[in-house]
Amino acid sequence: MLKKKKMRTNQFFDVRRFGMMCRRELLEPWKTHLLRFVACYAVLAVILVGYGMETYNHLSPGTPLEYSHALMQFFMVIFYAMGMLFASSFMERMKTKTGRIAFLITPASAFEKYLSRWLLVTVVFIVAFAIAFGLADLTKVLVCRMLYSNVAEQITFVPWSEVFTHPYAGWRLGVVASSFCFLQSLFVLGSVIWPKNAWIKTCAALIVILLLHVQAVMVVYQVRGSFHRGFYLTDEDMNRLVIGVGIVWAVFNWTLAYFRFKESEIINRW
Incomplete structure (x- = not known):
């Protein structure tokens, strides 16, 4: 019986154990998560309310409103x-000796620890950011309707439906998703390599x-004199290339961050 239990604790991945690990990652530092969510909401709310005040201040009743592409681009930035920034906090639990010991003695495999942290800074972040943006957009609508009651009917939410119904919506979302994953993975790797001041160092x-x-x-360019000019890519080919490379x-x-994370369980133990 004891031998069977020992084999279970040495498994590479166990759903029940992984679920408990995810629950711990979400609930134990809930104050930190809440502060980050509030900060994210505050930044988005200030931007959207400021944009709304600048836009609706010069809007005449009955004039159709078109959202600027610059707002969408700024949103993506x-x-x-x-x-x-959130990805750079991947190894924040191991910044101090006490935190490292507490994290290392957690009864879970290295893969389960890594995957739970990865889900937190990737999937959970995307969901939290979407909620924060929705609340910030709601704040913009409420504030601007109070300030500019004469054009209250024209003050609406950001028309994301136009983004998703665009003919090239699939390609655009693919490029955005792959670019985000690429940039986020760099900071996850940087956080594993430099647990302290990961954002700055990365x-x-x-x-x-x-x-x-x-x-x-x-x-x-100087050696060759010029680049080869006979090589062209269509927009779709360029999108495929960007998505694939990303x-x-x-x-x-x-993957590299995971193996470095496994090494850190021994290297950073003391």
Whole structure:
């Protein structure tokens, strides 16, 4: 009986144990999660209310309102930035010696610990961001309708239906999703490598890599004199390339982060 129980605790993945691990990750630091959610909501609310006040202040009754593409683009920038910021907190539980010991003695496999943290900074973040954006959009509508009662009927929510019904909506969502996964995976990997100040160190490393890449491209350009001009890609081919490369690199970074995470259970024990 004892032997059978020991074999169970050494399993690579157990659904019940994984569920308990996810519950612990969500409930124990609930104050931290709540503060981050409120901060995310506050940033989005300030942006949307400010945009609404600037837009509706010059809107005449009966004039149709068209949302600026700049708002959508700015929304994506905030989404990426917050996603990377949350991803950099992947190893925050192991910043201190006490936190490392408490995390390492948790009765779960390394894969279960890693997957629970990954779900928290990826799936849970996306859901929380969507809820925060919805609440911020509701705040914008309520505040602006009180301030500009003469055009209250024209003050509406952000028309996301237009985004999802666009002819190229599938490609756009694919590019956004793959780009987000790629950027998020970089900061997950950076957090595993540098548990302390992961955001700053990962940003610095990416800037250095980007500068080296630009320098290498310039050297190749100077050596060859010009790039080959006979190679063209259609928009669909470019979208496929971006989506494919983004997903491959994201999976590679997540996998590398997992193996580095397993090593950290021994390296960072003391």
